[in-house]
Amino acid sequence: MNTKFFIIDDDSIYRMMAELIIKKVDANLLIEHCENGEVAIEKLSAIKNTNDKIIILLDINMPMLDGWNFLEDIENGIFFELNKPLIFIVSSSADESDLIKSQQYSNVKGFLQKPLKSQNIIDLLPIE
Amino acid sequence: MANYLDELSVLVIEDNQGDYVLIEDYLLEKFEHIKIFHCIDFASTAEFIQNNKGKLSLILLDFILPDKEGMALVNEILSFDLKIPVIMLTGYTDLGMAKNSLQVGISDYLIKDEINPTILHKTILFALNRNSFINQIEKEKNNYENLFNFSPQPTWLIDGQTLKILHANIAAQKKYGISLNNFLNMLFTALHPKEEEEWIKEKLILKQETVQEKHFTHYLFNQQEIKVNLYFKEININSKNDIIIQSNDISETLNHINTIEIQNSKLKNIAWTQSHVVRAPLARILGIINLIEEKVISDEELPFFLTQLKVSSNELDETIKSIVEQAKQLKL
Numbered sequence: 001m002n003t004k005f006f007i008i009d010d011d012s013i014y015r016m017m018a019e020l021i022i023k024k025v026d027a028n029l030l031i032e033h034c035e036n037g038e039v040a041i042e043k044l045s046a047i048k049n050t051n052d053k054i055i056i057l058l059d060i061n062m063p064m065l066d067g068w069n070f071l072e073d074i075e076n077g078i079f080f081e082l083n084k085p086l087i088f089i090v091s092s093s094a095d096e097s098d099l100i101k102s103q104q105y106s107n108v109k110g111f112l113q114k115p116l117k118s119q120n121i122i123d124l125l126p127i128e
Numbered sequence: 129m130a131n132y133l134d135e136l137s138v139l140v141i142e143d144n145q146g147d148y149v150l151i152e153d154y155l156l157e158k159f160e161h162i163k164i165f166h167c168i169d170f171a172s173t174a175e176f177i178q179n180n181k182g183k184l185s186l187i188l189l190d191f192i193l194p195d196k197e198g199m200a201l202v203n204e205i206l207s208f209d210l211k212i213p214v215i216m217l218t219g220y221t222d223l224g225m226a227k228n229s230l231q232v233g234i235s236d237y238l239i240k241d242e243i244n245p246t247i248l249h250k251t252i253l254f255a256l257n258r259n260s261f262i263n264q265i266e267k268e269k270n271n272y273e274n275l276f277n278f279s280p281q282p283t284w285l286i287d288g289q290t291l292k293i294l295h296a297n298i299a300a301q302k303k304y305g306i307s308l309n310n311f312l313n314m315l316f317t318a319l320h321p322k323e324e325e326e327w328i329k330e331k332l333i334l335k336q337e338t339v340q341e342k343h344f345t346h347y348l349f350n351q352q353e354i355k356v357n358l359y360f361k362e363i364n365i366n367s368k369n370d371i372i373i374q375s376n377d378i379s380e381t382l383n384h385i386n387t388i389e390i391q392n393s394k395l396k397n398i399a400w401t402q403s404h405v406v407r408a409p410l411a412r413i414l415g416i417i418n419l420i421e422e423k424v425i426s427d428e429e430l431p432f433f434l435t436q437l438k439v440s441s442n443e444l445d446e447t448i449k450s451i452v453e454q455a456k457q458l459k460l
Contacts, residue, residue, distance in 0.1 A: 011408070013436050017415045020424045061404050092407035114407070115415030118422055 002052045003125070004030040008040045008070065009059040009090070018057060018116050025121045037070035044085070054085035055124065057112070060098060061091070071105045088112055088124060137163040137183055138252075141173050141205075142190040142217065147240060151188065151217075151248070158249040170196040170204065177208050186252060187214045191222050198222075202229045211263060213255035217243075235259065281374045286316045288362060288369035291332060303377070305349035316373065319346045321353075328358075332371060335362055343378055355379045398454055406451070409443040412436070 005022055007015045015033045022029050030052070034040035040056070060067030067089065074087065089102045092114040102108050109127055112120050136159055142148040148166060155162055165180075167173040170193050177184075189205060191197065196204060205214055213235035218226040226237040235255040238248065276283055282300035286293050296311040304319070316332070317325045324344055343355045360373040416433050419425050425433055 011412070013412055013440075014415065017412075017419055020419055021422075024422065024424045092404060092411040114411030115418050117418055118424075 002028075002030055004032060004050075004052045004054055006032045006034055006040055006043070006054065006056045006085075008034045008037060008056060008067070010035050011059070014059075014114070021116050021118050022121050025118050025125075037066060037073075040070060041073060056085050056087045057090050057116075058087055059090055060102075068101070071102075071108065074107050075105055086124075086127060090114060090116065135161060136185050136252075137165065138186050138188060139165045139167065139173075139176065139180075139184050140188045141167045141170075141193065142188070143168045143193050144190070147190070147217070151243070154243065154245040154248045157245045159252075169193050170201060173205070177210070181208075181210065184210060184212055186212055186256060189214055189216055191216055191218045191226065198225060199229065199232075202232060202234060206233045211259075211266075213252075213259045215251060215255055276372075279374075281376065283375075284311070284316060284373045285363075286332075286371050286373060288333075288371050291316045291329065291371075294370060300375075303348070304346070321345050321347065331358075332360065332373075343382070346375060355382050394454075398451060402451065405447050406444065409440040409447065412440045413444070416440070 005018075007018050009015050009018075012033075012035070015035075019031050019033075022031060032043055034043060044054075058067050058070060071087070074085070085107065086109045087105070087107045088110045089098075089108055090112045091098055099111050102111055110124060112124075138155060140148060140151055142151065152164055152166075155164055165176065165184075167176050173193075187205065187210075189201070191201070193201060202214075202216075214233075216226050216229060216234055216237035217240055218237050219240055223239070226234075230237070235258065236251055238251055276285070276295070277297045279297055280299050282303045283297045284293055284300055285295040293311045293314050293316055296306070296308055300306075300311070301308055306314075317329055320328050328344060343357055346354050346356045348354065354377050356375040357378055358373060358375055360371050363370055363372050416437050419433065420430075
């Protein structure tokens with residue numbers, strides 16, 4: 001079983017840095033770049049029946065479908081056929097209200113602050 | 129009561145010299161300090177009263193004088209409006225009329241054949257006492273009217289059943305630009321917009337006196353709208369239930385609150401920007417430094433990330449400048 005990371009963020013530099021970090025932890029980890037929630041939904045729909053472990057690193061503040069809307073869609077069961085994706089909110093925000101709001105969603109397994117460090121990735125990998 | 133005994137001045141209006149002497153004797157017997165004046169007909173009485181207004185404490189009045197008698201005499205004496213007790217002196221034959229005169233404002237009557245010093249003394253003291261209470265009530269009524277009229281708060285008296293305006297104080301007339309006469313032709317509900325009429329009617333008729341939880345709209349004469357809090361209380365006047373209402377213009381307060389809310393949202397916006405927009409390039413800068421520290425970046429990639437470092441630093445600089453600008457525009 002493969003582990004696949006979905007990096008959902010409108011900032012391409014950030015995605016590039018996240019990829020470098022993840023690859024450093026384990027070069028075998030798979031990575032998908034999504035510049036917004038819509039793209040992520042499309043890509044996730046395409047692999048509805050996958051057996052892979054899906055880890056989503058989700059930025060909350062994005063144009064188009066933002067992080068919160070994306071969470072609503074996931075929560076409303078659009079991906080019922082998919083193994084439950086593990087979602088980690090990644091935010092540049094130091095705003096506590098974002099953290100509290102994110103805890104309302106059952107798919108959300110954690111809240112990470114930018115910048116990502118390799119230790120973050122090492123810590124979240126064992127989470128089921 | 130002691131003060132009546134100190135300085136009592138009584139006018140006895142009596143044409144029968146024998147009766148007068150008797151009464152004078154009784155008075156002198158019971159009252160230590162008393163001035164007694166004597167008139168024998170209406171004409172001299174009228175003249176005496178004109179010249180001695182405010183000096184008299186009480187009048188004893190014979191029912192029949194040579195130049196005027198009966199109710200006509202009573203009415204003439206009362207029309208001097210002296211605010212002192214007038215006690216009738218009467219025979220058995222005029223008893224009916226004496227009783228009638230009580231209704232128009234005579235304090236009491238005495239039947240001549242039954243008068244003795246004790247009865248006269250007691251009657252006078254009772255009449256003086258009762259009169260002082262009546263005067264006190266009159267004064268208080270006057271005080272309350274002044275309190276009503278000179279209150280700086282617009283205040284109305286309205287009928288508890290029909291909600292017709294019965295009185296409006298000076299502040300109400302000034303504030304609303306509506307004359308007392310116009311107010312008197314209005315229902316209180318007419319001050320409210322149509323959609324509030326039923327609501328205020330219900331509140332007033334059901335006597336829900338705590339209407340402060342929400343404010344009402346009132347129209348001034350020029351249709352200008354103000355927001356008001358209303359306070360009212362049921363009061364009983366002549367065994368009729370009326371309502372006294374005060375309005376408090378809170379338009380300005382509401383405006384202030386509104387202004388503060390707008391400012392709050394501006395401040396929140398700045399705080400949000402702080403949290404998100406400033407942190408974004410900063411996080412990227414820290415991320416790149418982190419990559420360099422963790423030796424993730426190859427030598428070939430380094431120039432690219434250094435450029436990114438510069439781009440992000442400039443972005444951060446711009447963001448901070450714009451926050452300073454926003455804070456400047458916020459008028460606190």
